[in-house]
Amino acid sequence: VSQHINYNAEKFRYRFVNHEGKKEIAIPITGILNSNGSLLEGDFPETIDRLVVKTNEAVEKIDVKSLLECDFSTTTKISLTASQIVLLDMLKEYFSYKGYITCGIPKITLKGTLEDWTKLQEKVIQLRQLDLDMDFWLDRLDPVIWKLVETYKGNIDEEFWSKIISKQSFGSGPIIAGWTTAFYPYKINGKKLEN
Structure with a gap:
């Protein structure tokens, strides 16, 4: 079937897709495939399966x-993957396939209980009430703690989490930015870390 469709790709295009040319199918491969020198290693069946799922959606x-997937009682992981590769090959005139590595922090786990997190909020309030001239720090820390509590409650602010940390380069050298710096009252040189 794959060979027949490839030989007649334009004739049968309307049976599969509405677009002209090729659409890109891109999947994240971080943690699935890794480069080991000049070799690519990892879970190829998982990579192929993800490509097939995304392509099928397209x-x-x-x-x-x-x-077209091999899904019989005698199907093995190898025969399933082979059939999926043939399926992707059949659609190669309509799609291009790409894997990409994602950057950043893939997952955050907030441990403890909601009571722990609200207790942390209360401790920040109590520190402020002691009037220890720490407002330069607590003004940055307080909103971060509140966002962490909201996240623990299930109210996830994706924009907030996308700004956890970043590296910015300047003429004087790189600096680390993002809300994670709210946990540090002072720079390494002992000067106050302010907004």
Whole structure:
């Protein structure tokens, strides 16, 4: 089937997709495939499966995955992956395939209980009430603690989390920015770290 479709890709385009040319199918491969020198290592069946799922979603006309994937009682992981590769090959005139590595922090886990997190909020309030001239720091720390509590409650602010940390380069050298710096009242040189 794959070879036949490839030989007649334009004739059968309308049976699979509504677009002209090729659409890019891109999947994250961080943690699945890794480079070891000049070799690519990792879980290739998982990578192929993710490409097939994403490609199947992009095919507007039919469910090619259920039609052409090897899904019999005798199917092994190898035969399933082989059938998926053939499926991707069949659609190569309509799609290009790409894997990319994601940067950043892939996952955050807030441990403890909600009571722990609200207790932390209360401790920040109590520190402020002691009037220890720490407002330069607590003004930065307080909103971060509140956001962490909201996250623990399930109210996730993706924009907040996207700004956890960044490296910025200047003529005087790179600096670390982002709200994670709110946990540090002082710079390494002992000077106050302010906004």
